[in-house]
Amino acid sequence: xxxxxxxxxxxxxxxxxxxxxxxxxxxxxxxxxxxxxxxxxxxxxxxxxxxxxxxxxxxxxxxxxxxxxxxxxxxxxxxxxxxxxxxxxxxxxxxxxxxxxxxxxxxxxxxxxxxxxxxxxxxxxxxxxxxxxxxxxxxxxxxxxxxxxxxxxxxxxxxxxxxxxxxxxxxxxxxxxxxxxxxxxxxxxxxxxxxxxxxxxxxxx
Numbered sequence: 001x002x003x004x005x006x007x008x009x010x011x012x013x014x015x016x017x018x019x020x021x022x023x024x025x026x027x028x029x030x031x032x033x034x035x036x037x038x039x040x041x042x043x044x045x046x047x048x049x050x051x052x053x054x055x056x057x058x059x060x061x062x063x064x065x066x067x068x069x070x071x072x073x074x075x076x077x078x079x080x081x082x083x084x085x086x087x088x089x090x091x092x093x094x095x096x097x098x099x100x101x102x103x104x105x106x107x108x109x110x111x112x113x114x115x116x117x118x119x120x121x122x123x124x125x126x127x128x129x130x131x132x133x134x135x136x137x138x139x140x141x142x143x144x145x146x147x148x149x150x151x152x153x154x155x156x157x158x159x160x161x162x163x164x165x166x167x168x169x170x171x172x173x174x175x176x177x178x179x180x181x182x183x184x185x186x187x188x189x190x191x192x193x194x195x196x197x198x199x200x201x202x203x204x205x
Contacts, residue, residue, distance in 0.1 A: 061121075061122055061123075061153065062121055062122070062153035062154065062155060063121050063122060064119050064121045064155060065121065068121075069122075070121075070189075070191055070192075071120060071121060071122050071123050071125045071153075071189070071191070072118055072119075072120055072125055072128065072151075072183060072185070072189075072191035072192070073092070073118060073119045073120075073121065073191075074091050074092075074116065074117075074118045074183050074191060074192040075090075075091060075092045075117045075118055075119065075157065076088050076089060076090055076091050076092065076116075076117045077089045077091060077114060077115070077116050077117075077181070077196070078114070078115045078116075078117070079104070079106070079112055079113075079114060079198075080112060080113040080114070080115050080161065081110055081111070081112045081113075082111070084204075086115070087104050089196055091192060091194060096194045096195075097195075099194060099195060099196040099197075100178055100195040100196055100197045101197075102197075103176060103177075103196075103197040103198050103199045104198050104199070105198070105199050105200075105201050105204055105205045106167050106198050106199070106200050106201070107167070107200075107201065107202070107203055107204050108167055108168065108169040108170070108173060108174060108200050108201065108202060109166065109167055109168075109169035110166070110167050111164050111165070111166050111167075112164070112165055112166075112167060113161050113162050113163070113164055113165070114132075114161070114162045114165075115159055115160070115161040115162075116130060116148075116159060116160050116161075116183065117157050117158070117159045118157070118158055118159070118160075118183070118191075119154070119155070119156075119157055119158065120151045120152065120153050120154055120158065121153050122153060123153065124150065124151070124152050124153065125150065125151055125185050125189075125191075126150040126185060126186045126187075127147070127149075127150060127185050127186030127187075128147075128148035128149055128150065128151065128160075128183070128184075128185050128191075129145060129146065129147055129148060129183075129184050129185060129186075130145070130146045130148055130160065130162075130181070130182070130183055131143070131144075131145050131146075131181070131182040131184065132144050132145075132179060132180070132181050132182075133179065133180045133181075134177055134178070134179050135177065135178045135179070135180070136175060136176070136177050136178075137175075141177075144162075144165075146160070146162055148160045167200060168200065173200055174199075174200050174201055174202065175199065175200060176197065176198075176199050177197060177198055177199070177200065178195060178196075178197045179195065179196050179197060179198070180193075180194075180195055181193070181194050181195070181196065
């Protein structure tokens with residue numbers, strides 16, 4: 001990770017929209033531009049090597065999947081609940097269109113986090129952002145936007161975990177929910193967009 005992992009974590013209504021995030025992205029620089037800059041500064045060179053890794057700091061691009069031009073490869077989304085095994089959605093294999101047809105159960109009122117595991121390749125990615133819109137019976141009932149941060153290419157898996165959230169509780173909250181998720185960045189690249197679903201019930205299945 002290049003910068004602080006979590007910059008903003010906020011909930012906004014649909015009426016507010018994305019314009020609430022008043023952040024102007026800095027001019028984009030390629031990895032090679034950053035590596036070549038200030039080469040005479042030994043301390044800065046070592047800092048870049050620590051930050052970017054030996055391969056990236058030497059100007060050698062890290063490519064994890066030669067068949068995929070994306071900078072961010074989103075591998076999975078996990079629902080994390082203390083005391084229980086993670087509920088994992090595989091986003092790297094299979095048909096993403098089928099995810100929404102296989103809902104998982106969330107017990108009402110529980111505290112949970114969402115973790116997204118991903119890899120960055122080819123170039124630095126700045127201002128990664130996770131947007132999630134939740135619908136019930138065709139009506140948007142929640143929207144959250146999390147600023148994830150900026151990351152350098154790295155073969156190792158990286159992850160972002162949202163702050164704790166409380167699932168709704170009560171009879172009226174139980175039922176089927178559909179979710180639209182988007183992993184994007186400062187330059188509005190859509191690294192991955194997918195739909196999934198869950199059911200809120202009185203207890204776990």
